[in-house]
Amino acid sequence: xxxxxxxxxxxFRYNPQDPDTAPHIQRFEMREEPHLTLYLALxxxxxxxxxxxxxxxxxxxxVCGSCAMIVNGRPVLACRTRTADLANTIRLQPLPVFELIGxxxxxxxxxxxxxxxxxxxxxxxxxxxxPSAPEERMEDELARTIYESERCIECGCCVxxxxxxxxxxxxxxxxxxxxxxxxxxxxxxxxEDAEWFEVVSSDEGVFGCIxxxxxxxxxxxxxxLLEVHAYLRRKMLLSxxxxxxxxISARRKESAPKTxx
Amino acid sequence: xxxxLNTDVLVIGGGLAGERxxxxxxxxxxxxxxxxxxxxxxxxxxxxQGGMQAALGNCAxxxxxxxxxxxxxxxRGSDWGADQEVVRMFVDExxxxxxxxxxxxxxxxxxxxxxxxxxxxxxxxxLTESEENAGLLMQRxxxxxxxxxxxxxxxxxxxxxxxxxxxxxxxxxxxxxDRVEALSLIHDQGRCHGAVVRCLRxxxxxxIIAKATVIATxxxxxxxxxxxxxxxxxxxxxxxxxxxxxxVPLGNMEAVQFHPTGLWxxxxxxxxxxxGDGGYLLNRKLQRFMVDLEPEKQELASxxxxxxxxxxxxxxxxxxxxxxxxxxxxxxxxxxxxHVHTKLREVYEICxxxxxxxxxxxxxxxxxxxxxxxxxxxxxxxxxxxGMSGLFAAGEAACWDMHGFNRLGGNxxxxxxxxxxxxxxxxxxxxxGKTDGPDPALVEHSVREQQxxxxxxxxxxxxxxTVYEIRDRLAETMMGKVGIFRNGEELEEAxxxxxxxxxxxDTAVLRSKVPGMNPELAFALRLPGMLRLALVTAQGALAxxxxxxxxxxxxxxxxxxxxxxxxxxxxxxxxxxxxxFDYEPVGLLDxxxxxxxxxxSSIIEMSEELADYNETVSEEQQRHGRLDSDSPFxxxxxxxxxxxxxxxxx
Ligand SMILES: Cc1cc2nc3c(=O)[nH]c(=O)nc-3n(C[C@H](O)[C@H](O)[C@H](O)COP(=O)(O)OP(=O)(O)OC[C@H]3O[C@@H](n4cnc5c(N)ncnc54)[C@H](O)[C@@H]3O)c2cc1C
Ligand code: SF4
Ligand code: SF4
Ligand code: FES
Numbered sequence: 001x002x003x004x005x006x007x008x009x010x011x012f013r014y015n016p017q018d019p020d021t022a023p024h025i026q027r028f029e030m031r032e033e034p035h036l037t038l039y040l041a042l043x044x045x046x047x048x049x050x051x052x053x054x055x056x057x058x059x060x061x062x063v064c065g066s067c068a069m070i071v072n073g074r075p076v077l078a079c080r081t082r083t084a085d086l087a088n089t090i091r092l093q094p095l096p097v098f099e100l101i102g103x104x105x106x107x108x109x110x111x112x113x114x115x116x117x118x119x120x121x122x123x124x125x126x127x128x129x130x131p132s133a134p135e136e137r138m139e140d141e142l143a144r145t146i147y148e149s150e151r152c153i154e155c156g157c158c159v160x161x162x163x164x165x166x167x168x169x170x171x172x173x174x175x176x177x178x179x180x181x182x183x184x185x186x187x188x189x190x191x192e193d194a195e196w197f198e199v200v201s202s203d204e205g206v207f208g209c210i211x212x213x214x215x216x217x218x219x220x221x222x223x224x225l226l227e228v229h230a231y232l233r234r235k236m237l238l239s240x241x242x243x244x245x246x247x248i249s250a251r252r253k254e255s256a257p258k259t260x261x
Numbered sequence: 262x263x264x265x266l267n268t269d270v271l272v273i274g275g276g277l278a279g280e281r282x283x284x285x286x287x288x289x290x291x292x293x294x295x296x297x298x299x300x301x302x303x304x305x306x307x308x309x310q311g312g313m314q315a316a317l318g319n320c321a322x323x324x325x326x327x328x329x330x331x332x333x334x335x336x337r338g339s340d341w342g343a344d345q346e347v348v349r350m351f352v353d354e355x356x357x358x359x360x361x362x363x364x365x366x367x368x369x370x371x372x373x374x375x376x377x378x379x380x381x382x383x384x385x386x387x388l389t390e391s392e393e394n395a396g397l398l399m400q401r402x403x404x405x406x407x408x409x410x411x412x413x414x415x416x417x418x419x420x421x422x423x424x425x426x427x428x429x430x431x432x433x434x435x436x437x438x439d440r441v442e443a444l445s446l447i448h449d450q451g452r453c454h455g456a457v458v459r460c461l462r463x464x465x466x467x468x469i470i471a472k473a474t475v476i477a478t479x480x481x482x483x484x485x486x487x488x489x490x491x492x493x494x495x496x497x498x499x500x501x502x503x504x505x506x507x508x509v510p511l512g513n514m515e516a517v518q519f520h521p522t523g524l525w526x527x528x529x530x531x532x533x534x535x536x537g538d539g540g541y542l543l544n545r546k547l548q549r550f551m552v553d554l555e556p557e558k559q560e561l562a563s564x565x566x567x568x569x570x571x572x573x574x575x576x577x578x579x580x581x582x583x584x585x586x587x588x589x590x591x592x593x594x595x596x597x598x599x600h601v602h603t604k605l606r607e608v609y610e611i612c613x614x615x616x617x618x619x620x621x622x623x624x625x626x627x628x629x630x631x632x633x634x635x636x637x638x639x640x641x642x643x644x645x646x647x648g649m650s651g652l653f654a655a656g657e658a659a660c661w662d663m664h665g666f667n668r669l670g671g672n673x674x675x676x677x678x679x680x681x682x683x684x685x686x687x688x689x690x691x692x693x694g695k696t697d698g699p700d701p702a703l704v705e706h707s708v709r710e711q712q713x714x715x716x717x718x719x720x721x722x723x724x725x726x727t728v729y730e731i732r733d734r735l736a737e738t739m740m741g742k743v744g745i746f747r748n749g750e751e752l753e754e755a756x757x758x759x760x761x762x763x764x765x766x767d768t769a770v771l772r773s774k775v776p777g778m779n780p781e782l783a784f785a786l787r788l789p790g791m792l793r794l795a796l797v798t799a800q801g802a803l804a805x806x807x808x809x810x811x812x813x814x815x816x817x818x819x820x821x822x823x824x825x826x827x828x829x830x831x832x833x834x835x836x837x838x839x840x841x842f843d844y845e846p847v848g849l850l851d852x853x854x855x856x857x858x859x860x861x862s863s864i865i866e867m868s869e870e871l872a873d874y875n876e877t878v879s880e881e882q883q884r885h886g887r888l889d890s891d892s893p894f895x896x897x898x899x900x901x902x903x904x905x906x907x908x909x910x911x
Contacts, residue, residue, distance in 0.1 A: 017463055017777030034584060035526070035616065047729040051773035051781040056299070058492045061529040062614055063420065063607070064303040080614035101440075101462055102777060109300025109439045113431065122428035123366040131357040135364075137396030138371050146368035147415045150424065154302060188366060 005032040005088055009045065011053070012093040015102045025091075026050070038071065038078035038092075042104075054102035062220065065153035068095055068160065069104050075157035077220045078104075095160040108156045115176045119199055121183065124191045136188070149182040149228065151221050158215035158225060164208050171208045172199070174215035174225045180205070181228045184235065193235055201236040264467050265704075268294040268436075269692040270685075271455050271471035273443045273499055275301030277419070277674065278656025279477030280426045281681020282688065286473075287433045289689035294469055296441040296458055298494050301427050305479050305492040306677065309419025310532040310607050312401060312411035313362075313678075314671035315355035319372050319397040321388045326400075326408035328352040329906035335669060337857045338405045338563055340810035340820060342513065342635075342665025342828070344848030346898040347642050351663045351672075351679050353899075358678045359412050363398065365425040369414050370399045380539020380596060402537040403670040405563035405859070411671040416534065416607040419674060426678075438469075443502060444786060446474065446652065447699055447707045450508050450835075453652035454699035457711045459786070464778045466711060468704055472692035473651050475684060476503060476638055480657040484795045485631035486736020490523050490530035499658045501790025503638040504797070507835035508648040510843065510886060512639035512660030512828050514794065515801035518668060518811045519745050521567040523630025526585035527615055531608055531627055533670045535593050536560040538604065542571065543590040543624065544579040555859060562859045565667045565811040568629035572745045575628075583626060590624040597621070629745055633657065633673060635664045635811070636798070639830060639886075642897065644684030647830070647886030651691065655684040662828065665847065666810025687891060718771055718785050725770035728785045731762050735795055738762075743799045748816045752803035759796045766792055797831040797840050804842060805829065807865075822854050822867040826874070830885055845885045846878040851900050 007030055014023040028045050039060045046053045055078070058066045062080040069078050070093040072086065083090065098106035115121070158174040159165045165173045172180070180200055183189045199205050206229055216225040270286040272279045275297030287293045295301065318326035331352040336343055363369055374395035376387050381402070403411040414421040430437065440461040447454045447468065455471040481497025482489035489495070503509040521542070522531040536542070541549050542560055554570050555562040562570075571589055574580060580587035593601055593608070598621040601609050605620075612620045638654035639647045640661055646652040655661070656677045663676060742755035766789055773781045807821035808814045827844040834841060853871055856862035867874065879894045 015775060015777050018775055037615065046780065047727070051727075051771070052775040052779065054778070054780055058299055058303050058494050059305065059308045060493060060527070061308065061611060063308050063417075064299075064305075064492065066299060066303050082615075082617070084617075107440075107462075109303070112300065112302070113437065116428065116431045120432070122432040123364070123425075125364070129361055129364045131361065133360075135360045135369075135398055138369075139396060140371035140373045140399070143368045143371050144415065147370075147417070147421065150368055150414075150421055151417065153307075153420070154300075183366075186366060186368075188364070 006030070007032050007041070007083060008089045009041070010089065010091045011104070013103050014100065015052070015054070016100065017102065032083055036083045038081045038083065039067070041083060042078065055104040063153060065108070065155035068108070068155040068157045069093065070095060070160065075160040075218050077155060077157070080220070095156050097159050097165050098156060108154065111156070111159070112154045112175070115172055115179065119172060119176055119180050121179050123183070123186065123189045125188060126190055138187070142187070146182060146186050149178055149185065149223065152178055152223055153221060155220060157218045157220060161214040161218040163212055163214065164210060168203070168208060170204045172204055174209070177206055177209070177232055178223055178225060178228050181231055197236060200232055206232040206236065266294060266467070266469045268292045268469065268471050270473045270475065270688050271296065271469050272475045272477055273456060274304070274477030274479060274656070274658065275437060275439065276304035276477060276479050276656060277306040277423055277426060277677035278681050279475065280430050281678045282475050282477060282655055282685035283435050284426070284429050284433060285682050285685025286689040286692070287435050289686060289693070291689045291692050293435050294471070295430070295435060295437045296443055296456070296469060297437065297439050298442050298461065300439045301430065301437060302423055304423065305495055306423045306674070307420045308492065308530070309674050310416050311403065311534045312413030312418045312671050313359055313422070313674040314403065314406070314410045314669065315359040315412055315675055316352060316408070316410055317356055317359070317398055317400065317412065318408065319394045320400050320409055321390055322402065322409035323400045325907055326410055327906065328356070329903045330407050331355070331410060332903050333852065333906050334406045335663060335672060336852045338667050338669040339663070339665025340667055340857060341822070341826065341850070341854045342516065342662070342809055342847055344642070344662045345851045346849055346895060347661050347663045349899055349902070350642060350683065350897045351676060354679045354682065355675045358675065358682060359398065362422055362425055362678065365429050367414055367421045367425045369412055372397050372399045401534065402561065403533055404536070404558070404561045404567070405669045411537070413534070416532070416605060422674065422678070442783070443499065444711050445707060446502050446506055447704055448506055448649060448652070449703055450506070452650050454703070456502070457707050461778045461783065464776065466708060468708060470699060470704065472695040473653060473688040475644070475688050476500070476652070476654040476658050477656045478658045480634040481791070481794050482631050482634060484735065484791050484798065485739045486733060487528055488736055488740040489528055489631040490520055491631070496787045496791055497794045498787050498790055500637050501794055503646065503652070503654070504793055504831070504833045505790065506649060507833060508886070509646045509652065510639045510648065510830035510832045511797060512636055512662055512830060513666070513801070514636035514798045514831055515805055515812050515829060516635035516666045516810065517631060517798065518564055518633035518635060519568040519629040520632030521564060521571055521629050522591050522627040523632070524611060524615065525583065525588040525626040525628045528630050529611055529615060530632070531591060531611065531625060535591060535605060535608055538593070538600070539596055540591055540593040542567070543592050544574045545581045546579065547590070550574055550579070558859050563667055564632070564670065565813065566859055568745050569813055571629050581626065588626040588628040591627045592624055593620050594622065631740070633668055635666060635668055636660055641887050641890050643687040643890045644680060645687065645888050645890065647888065650888060653684050653688045655680040666812055690891070714786065715782065718782055719774050721770045723770055725768040726765050727772060728769050728781065728788050731766055731769055731788060735759070735762055735792065739795055743802055745813065747802055747812070747814050749803065752799055755799040756796065756803060759792060759799055763789070763792050763796070793833060793840070797833070800840065801829045801831060801842065819863040819865050821865040823865050826854065826867060843885055845882050846874065849875050849878055849895055849898055851898055852903055
């Protein structure tokens with residue numbers, strides 16, 4: 001193996017709780033080791049070089065969505081970013097759009113809760129749960145399609161990469177649009193397409209998007225966000241033609257066979 | 262965060278157990294606050310990939326399954342350490358709990374009619390699913406079960422379940438305080454009134470006063486440092502808070518599960534689903550050692566059994582030497598690229614992201630790693646803590662105790678939602694009947710205590726060790742001496758080591774005193790509790806001179822039902838420098854102790870008659886602090902029901 005590199009980290013620092021500090025960039029150096037990830041590197045820096053450094057990790061396995069940050073200009077999950085894939089100088093910044101908590105730590109939690117409230121990200125069902133009844137049936141293929149869009153881990157990379165989200169607070173963001181599509185696809189959700197119209201087809205929704213595609217490029221879960229947007233636009237345009245809409249939504253509901261009673 | 266909040270039910274922890282509790286309590290009309298270190302959806306529950314056990318019996322290999330078979334598997338899996346009444350409650354309610362998740366929107370994988378190819382014990386097998394069950398929830402195979410019983414949502418069961426449950430929390434408008442850490446319980450040694458909390462945005466101290474408080478803070482795997490599959494936040498603060506009351510005991514802390522396949526060296530979990538789907542374990546010579554060692558269950562014997570065989574391979578020099586130490590291989594190449602890249606996509610991604618390899622072509626380096634904490638806050642069947650009214654616990658933080666000395670894969674996710682439903686209802690019931698609040702002086706005193714602890718950390722100076730050094734030394738002790746194989750000599754060393762570390766912690770110094778949440782201070786506040794959890798684990802393991810489930814003593818290889826059909830209870834009296842140990846009967850024995858049917862089975866039989874044992878259980882447990890439950894003791898057991906099970910563990 002070739003000689004270990006010395007990595008230079010340039011890290012955005014700012015602690016809003018400390019009146020004596022101002023935003024600045026701090027430099028750290030460390031030796032690279034095999035399989036080094038930004039999770040390991042940042043902990044090394046905190047434990048050996050500057051214990052006040054703030055950042056967020058939980059699962060450290062790319063499933064919880066805690067650790068997104070801007071690495072050399074691009075939003076990524078830090079825990080699964082290997083330094084071997086980066087140049088010697090690594091510049092780390094907090095995600096934009098979200099409120100800064102300190103250094104690399106931002107408040108994605110509140111943002112996503114707000115989004116969930118806005119798009120009412122839950123199954124809207126008119127029937128109560130019956131604990132003694134067998135589950136409603138669903139084709140596995142449909143379950144898999146729903147699961148595909150359910151895979152979003154709310155890391156915020158797409159939101160941070162989206163020019164519209166950056167300038168408009170009320171835009172639900174690519175992750176929000178994906179969430180809407182996830183519930184539209186789900187026959188258990190009894191919302192009619194027309195009910196979606198308000199949130200989806202305003203500027204807060206899919207028509208706010210200007211199709212720059214940055215979101216799909218940066219999504220660590222490789223969600224097909226552009227397909228999602230296209231799906232929503234199509235749906236919303238169709239919902240202008242009420243009869244057509246009725247047919248489609250009826251068909252959508254038929255596609256999930258009901259449990260024979 | 263505001264200085265003082267009031268609520269009916271405070272749920273500490275926003276994982277599956279906490280949120281499911283909160284939903285139940287809110288539905289019962291109670292005002293609920295969830296406090297969580299991180300946004301709920303990031304809780305460790307989201308990392309569970311494998312699935313959730315519920316005896317639905319929808320698929321061909323699950324045919325004939327029912328809660329009785331699930332009961333047998335769970336009690337056997339626990340090596341008879343479980344409370345059988347709780348197991349019964351669990352297996353009876355799991356099907357409804359899993360179906361409720363479908364109602365909340367989990368995209369469970371479904372039965373597809375027709376013939377599909379599976380790998381079973383390394384062989385390609387064609388299985389035909391019936392037309393009749395098409396579209397119902399599908400199950401997969403998990404270790405230690407007689408039937409395919411584990412419901413799953415592709416490779417992201419925990420994620421899908423947590424998002425669905427959190428959606429319900431949002432729908433109900435339940436208040437969630439994220440980035441809020443509970444530091445201590447407000448209590449007067451007999452009644453709990455909420456918690457002192459610290460805001461992880463600002464570092465400010467506050468209190469949440471509640472009529473009922475639920476600890477749902479998850480496992481404490483991080484007492485094993487980096488040798489765990491658990492998230493970095495699984496530091497056991499909730500469990501340690503209960504211990505710090507001086508009156509609430511922790512149950513069976515020595516019962517620690519190791520997962521056979523932690524990715525080496527990062528410790529990230531590679532799901533059991535790999536072996537369930539037919540993956541192999543290989544040694545340095547690329548031999549499938551499990552075939553000879555466990556001819557029946559092979560790679561799918563229960564976790565403790567597989568982990569021990571793996572450690573034996575490593576001890577016998579059959580491990581693979583890598584740059585970070587010795588490991589073994591997991592092989593899923595024969596499942597085919599399509600299967601690996603779709604059905605096991607999360608595994609594929611983990612291998613890509615953290616090691617840069619494709620498991621469809623290459624072997625995966627794995628090693629047994631700390632995975633699950635069977636021990637925790639000891640509670641009765643309602644989730645009510647021993648010795649403290651108004652305090653409840655649920656999920657991995659609790660010792661309810663349906664897992665005994667070994668929990669089956671897929672049983673803990675299911676536990677979180679079943680327990681959430683039951684404990685949430687009981688906590689709401691408790692809160693509903695109370696109008697009293699705490700004495701303001703008590704609240705003030707509790708806050709002052711925490712402020713003094715913080716002030717003490719900030720006042721220290723000099724050249725003491727860092728908190729991180731102590732954490733790393735603890736990890737080496739725990740993995741090296743309180744690991745998969747244990748013996749008296751090493752356990753004694755471990756106890757001594759940990760006492761040394763407790764002393765070292767008293768002299769540890771912070772390098773950073775910045776205002777705000779100060780990450781080093783935040784960790785320093787958790788460290789003494791972690792050390793205490795480690796100590797009761799090591800000392801409990803030393804005292805237990807037998808081998809049961811995951812607790813495996815090389816110097817006491819037999820399971821000793823004559824002396825150890827007991828649950829360890831560890832308390833740490835207020836102001837004491839050492840814990841106190843007591844023992845209670847495990848619970849009513851409905852299924853009589855016997856061999857598990859896999860793993861080694863050298864058993865010293867009980868000397869007592871079953872009936873005599875059962876006679877004493879209720880009174881003995883009460884004597885150790887068990888509070889009265891909603892339904893009478895034993896009322897949910899449905900004694901003898903398991904005889905109707907037809908499926909048998911092979
Ligand atoms: C990698 C992995 C895979 C797994 N796979 C499976 C599987 O396939 N099937 C299965 O059955 N089980 C599985 N398990 C086990 C299962 O996931 C856990 O037992 C279960 O999710 C625990 O849920 P919980 O709600 O009790 O705790 P968690 O989900 O860990 O939640 C704990 C919560 O407590 C909060 N918290 C902690 N301390 C504090 C504090 N002091 N103050 C405030 N909040 C606090 C945290 O923020 C978090 O919200 C797996 C475990 C791991 C580690
Ligand atoms: S395509 Fe739309 S949502 Fe995606 S980044 Fe561009 S503007 Fe944002
Ligand atoms: S859509 Fe992708 S990038 Fe956006 S929040 Fe979800 S996982 Fe992250
Ligand atoms: S720490 Fe969970 S996604 Fe990175």
